[in-house]
Amino acid sequence: MGLFDPISTAITGVNASETWLNAISDNIANMNDVTSTSQAAYQQRFVVMQAVPGQSGGTGAGAANDAAIGSGVAVTGIALGSPQGVEEYDPTSPLADKNGMVRAADVDLGQQMTNMMLAQRGYEANLATISQAENAYQAALGLHV
């Protein structure tokens, strides 16, 4: 168990939430993208997160079990949604094919907004952890004879 573990763990959470927020903003920014049907639509960005297992090497009583406490979260990749998008009828568009169809991005704004709230909540909770751990460090620094 390292000295600054709670803080570094919380930072992994802040970073993961931030990556998710970035992906969400990308999705929302591109939700109205339109291409011709011969091209791929904007592919929705999905953030893939995975828990990071704890590292062994703790000392003292219970070290073996101590290793079991995880050390945060990691973004292991960005998955892309379908390039199919949704075909829409828009014959006035200069991109429309002979049937009047265009390919629009398949992004659900409601879902993105909900995800944004989740990501924001995660971001804030991790920041609260940091300040909480900071208080504990401050307390420990107050040890004196």
Next chain:
Amino acid sequence: MSNVFGDVATSAIYQAMQGLWAEQQAAANNIANVNTPNFKAQDVDFESSLAQAIAEGDPSQMQLTTSTSTAPADQNGNNVDLATEMVSSQKAGMQFQTMVDAMNAKFQLLSTAINGPSAS
């Protein structure tokens, strides 16, 4: 003669700090994974083991045990309850502060014994 710096009280306070630190770490990890699909929250327990170790006169025998929470999971397989974790983190922090105060009080006693009452 027993070691004045390694008595049961000092050792117990030290072990409690270790345990609380692990609790803090577990809460931090659970919060970091609040949005991770299929993640299951981890719980840390040391109190019962510490109580037993103190009763047996050697707090350093305390065992930290971590377990996986069996709370019902969300749709995405995650069972972290943010409110519980925030409270657990705050509680561990306040208990840690209390342990620091206890350790300071213990040092104060030693200081008084060494230097006499006027020195402090």
